[in-house]
Amino acid sequence: MLSQRRRRSCVPSAACESLENRTLLTVTANFNPGPGKLTIQGDTNGSPVHVEGTPQFGTIDVYHAGVHLGHFTNVRQFRANFGDGDDVLHFSAVRMAAVVKINMGGGADTFLVDNTPTIGPSPDDHARLSGNVNIKMGNDPGDFISLNSNSATHGIYFVNVTKMLGAADVNFFGTGGTNNLEFEDVYMTSSLIIKLAPHGDVNGDGANLLFQDVIAGKVRIFGAKGPDEMRIYYSRLVQEFTVKLRSGDDLFDTHIGVAANAFAGPLKVLGGSGTDTYDQSPLNTITSTETTSSIEFFT
Numbered sequence: 632m633l634s635q636r637r638r639r640s641c642v643p644s645a646a647c648e649s650l651e652n653r654t655l656l657t658v659t660a661n662f663n664p665g666p667g668k669l670t671i672q673g674d675t676n677g678s679p680v681h682v683e684g685t686p687q688f689g690t691i692d693v694y695h696a697g698v699h700l701g702h703f704t705n706v707r708q709f710r711a712n713f714g715d716g717d718d719v720l721h722f723s724a725v726r727m728a729a730v731v732k733i734n735m736g737g738g739a740d741t742f743l744v745d746n747t748p749t750i751g752p753s754p755d756d757h758a759r760l761s762g763n764v765n766i767k768m769g770n771d772p773g774d775f776i777s778l779n780s781n782s783a784t785h786g787i788y789f790v791n792v793t794k795m796l797g798a799a800d801v802n803f804f805g806t807g808g809t810n811n812l813e814f815e816d817v818y819m820t821s822s823l824i825i826k827l828a829p830h831g832d833v834n835g836d837g838a839n840l841l842f843q844d845v846i847a848g849k850v851r852i853f854g855a856k857g858p859d860e861m862r863i864y865y866s867r868l869v870q871e872f873t874v875k876l877r878s879g880d881d882l883f884d885t886h887i888g889v890a891a892n893a894f895a896g897p898l899k900v901l902g903g904s905g906t907d908t909y910d911q912s913p914l915n916t917i918t919s920t921e922t923t924s925s926i927e928f929f930t
Contacts, residue, residue, distance in 0.1 A: 660693045660700040667707030679719035683748040684756055689727045694750045723748040724756035731764045739773025742766055746782035759788040768797035770828040780805045780815045788818045799830035805844025810867045810893045812846055819847040829857030838862045854881055864890035871896045877903040886912035895919065902926045
């Protein structure tokens, strides 16, 4: 009877040490090579998770806190699930056809995409996600999505259906410098849905949505339930572009100096319950229809 009440202890062994190490990690990266599914899970604990592309399409390296979590080939599904900490997920020069699903969890979280690997040895390259992309932020203050084309010769390409939900601030920053198609632009070639959280500007540029040098297909933007300032410039919108301003006193600004936009599809600017302003540039090109409703001021 006494032996039945004893607590079993682990005799020191390689197996026990391995189990303990996995438990202590704040972030894990697990790969199932059959379906090509990579799952990243945990809390970044103040250190970003870097997902970096390689010269081989579909092959990526994952790092956290200076630790190389793995080199993964033929990635066809990508999942990331984070907890309630202030988490950062940073894609650099990632090129893959994977379906991407990201849940950033609670806290002031950041999802970044750029062209320059900063941890591993791979060179600058295009960032290209060819599968559907679903990014779910936590609707929290500080939630930030940034797509930054930071290379003189490479751009960012989201090829399929993309959804970005629950960020306080969304920033697409291409560097082409015109509304023509240029390598270093940000491309959303299929359809894009953005739904903003009501917490305003995160990165200090004064806007909670910014499109600079963006080439996009069908776009639907749903403003926050609070004040919005949205800026669109040097961008080409080739299909229907709809912005729905909700509650709050909002500004939809397409007049940023001489940085003209080209709207090739229908343009719809729909105001909400606050006092809303639409700043129209005389330099913009609108080749289809323009529809506005519930806009109090046109400037």
